[in-house]
Amino acid sequence: MRMYDIIMKKRCGQALNEAEIRFFVEGFTNGEIPDYQASALLMAIYFQKMDETETALLTHYMAHSGDMADLSSIPGVKVDKHSTGGVGDKTSLIIGPIVAACGVPVAKMSGRGLGHTGGTIDKLESIPGLATAIEPERFCQIVRDTGLAIIGQTGNIAPADKKLYALRDVTATVDNLSLIASSIMSKKLAAGSDAILLDVKTGSGAFMKTLEESIALALAMVSIGEKTGRKTAALITDMDTPLGRAIGNSLEVIEAVEILRGAGPDDLRQVCLELASNMLFLAGQGHMEKCRVLAADALSSGRAFEKLKDMVRAQGGDAGVLEDTARFKQAAVRHSVAARKNGYITHMDTEKIGAVSVALGAGRVKKEDEIDYSAGLVLTYKTGDYIEAGASLSVFHTNRAGSLTEAEDMFLKALTIEDTAPGEAPFIYARVTAEGVSRY
Numbered sequence: 001m002r003m004y005d006i007i008m009k010k011r012c013g014q015a016l017n018e019a020e021i022r023f024f025v026e027g028f029t030n031g032e033i034p035d036y037q038a039s040a041l042l043m044a045i046y047f048q049k050m051d052e053t054e055t056a057l058l059t060h061y062m063a064h065s066g067d068m069a070d071l072s073s074i075p076g077v078k079v080d081k082h083s084t085g086g087v088g089d090k091t092s093l094i095i096g097p098i099v100a101a102c103g104v105p106v107a108k109m110s111g112r113g114l115g116h117t118g119g120t121i122d123k124l125e126s127i128p129g130l131a132t133a134i135e136p137e138r139f140c141q142i143v144r145d146t147g148l149a150i151i152g153q154t155g156n157i158a159p160a161d162k163k164l165y166a167l168r169d170v171t172a173t174v175d176n177l178s179l180i181a182s183s184i185m186s187k188k189l190a191a192g193s194d195a196i197l198l199d200v201k202t203g204s205g206a207f208m209k210t211l212e213e214s215i216a217l218a219l220a221m222v223s224i225g226e227k228t229g230r231k232t233a234a235l236i237t238d239m240d241t242p243l244g245r246a247i248g249n250s251l252e253v254i255e256a257v258e259i260l261r262g263a264g265p266d267d268l269r270q271v272c273l274e275l276a277s278n279m280l281f282l283a284g285q286g287h288m289e290k291c292r293v294l295a296a297d298a299l300s301s302g303r304a305f306e307k308l309k310d311m312v313r314a315q316g317g318d319a320g321v322l323e324d325t326a327r328f329k330q331a332a333v334r335h336s337v338a339a340r341k342n343g344y345i346t347h348m349d350t351e352k353i354g355a356v357s358v359a360l361g362a363g364r365v366k367k368e369d370e371i372d373y374s375a376g377l378v379l380t381y382k383t384g385d386y387i388e389a390g391a392s393l394s395v396f397h398t399n400r401a402g403s404l405t406e407a408e409d410m411f412l413k414a415l416t417i418e419d420t421a422p423g424e425a426p427f428i429y430a431r432v433t434a435e436g437v438s439r440y
Contacts, residue, residue: 010045013048042171046179052220052223063186063190066158078193079104080106083199084184085201086117087242090243090255093252094259094304096150096308097304097307100148101307102298103147106150108149108151109187113364115364116355117205118249120150123252126374127250133154134315139151147307164183177216180207189230198233200215202238203238231282241350246376247379248375248377249373250376251377260299262302274292277292331375332399333398333400335398343386343417344384344387344420346421357377374397379394380395383425384424
C-alpha cells in the first residue's frame, strides 16, 4: 500500500476503506509517513469530505494509536462529558458532583485552556494543593471511593490526534467537520467511559458560530460514538454570551461553589441541571423527567457540594477554600469598568471577552504560558440587561495593572448597546441523539 495512492483516491472524491485509514494513522503516528504527505491527505479530506463510516474509522484508529484507559475496575456505567469550549464554562465542576451524588461514577479527563477558552484543569489547580496529574490506578481508586475524579490527560492518549492537530493548525485544515469530530471523539473514546454526553457550544464565543454548524458537528460526533459502541448524546448550548458571570480560574471555581450551595446565576444553573440530567439518562437512571428530578434534588440537598469537597480532598486539595471562598488567592487590583451610555446590551462578542480575561492574566496564548489563577473578570450585566451611563459593567481582577487600559478598551468594544431590548435567546437550543434532533 502506498500513501500516494491514498492521497490520489481521496483527492478524486472516493471513500477510503478501513485498511487505508489504518495504514495512514499508524504510519503517520510512527513517523513512517512524512508531514508533506499527511498534509496533502488532510487538504484532500478538507475539500472532498469524509462520510460517516470513514469518519468513524478515522476516530477509531486515532483513539487506538496510544493508551486506552481501563475503567473496568470502577463498578457501574461511567459517563463522560465533553464541552467544545467557551468562556465562563465551569460546568464540569458542577455537573460532575451532581451526577456522582446520584450514584453514577464520573471518571473524567479534562484539558487546559488555550486562547479565549478556559480549561477545567486550570480551574481545579487554583484550589491549593489539588493534584490533577494522578496515576491511572490511583485515579480509579478515587472514583471507587468518592464517585468522582477529574484529572489531566494521562499517559499516551491519542497521540495520532496530537500530531494531526499540530499539522492541521499550520496547514489551514482545522475547519473540517470530520477532522474536528474525530479529534474530539478519539480522545473521548480513549478515556474509557461507557457513555458520552457532548456539550456543543454555539455563538460568538464558540468554535462553531452558527446553530446549523453546531448541530452538524453534534450529529457527526453522536454518529461516531454510536458506531463505536458508546451510548452518545449532545446538547447544543448557548455561547453567544459568557456562561454565568465569572471568567477566570479561581473566580469560576467560586461561582461553581455558589451554584452548588444554592445561589449563583440562573443560566449556569439551568444548563448544568440539563447536562447532569442527560448524563444520568445515558447511565440508565430512568426517563428524562425522573433524571431531572434526581439532578435537582442532588443540587438542592447539598449532596453535590459534599461530593465536590470529597473529590478535592481525595486529590490532595484544601477543601476549606470551598467552605470559605474568601481564602482563595486574591488579585492585587480590582478595577470597575463603567458604562459610557444608557441602553440595552443587545450583543456580547464572547470571544473578545474571553480575550480580555487572557489580557488580565487568566489565560494562555501559547501552551507554555503561565497563568494567574486569581485573574479574570466578573460581569455585572449581560445581554438583555438595561444599563445606565456610569454603572459598573464588570469588575476586572488582575495583577497586571499595566494591562487595564487595553483590557477595558477591548471589553467595551465587545459590547453592543442600543435603545431597543433584544429578543430573548434560549440557554439550550437542541438535543441530538442517534434518533435525530429535538429542538428546545
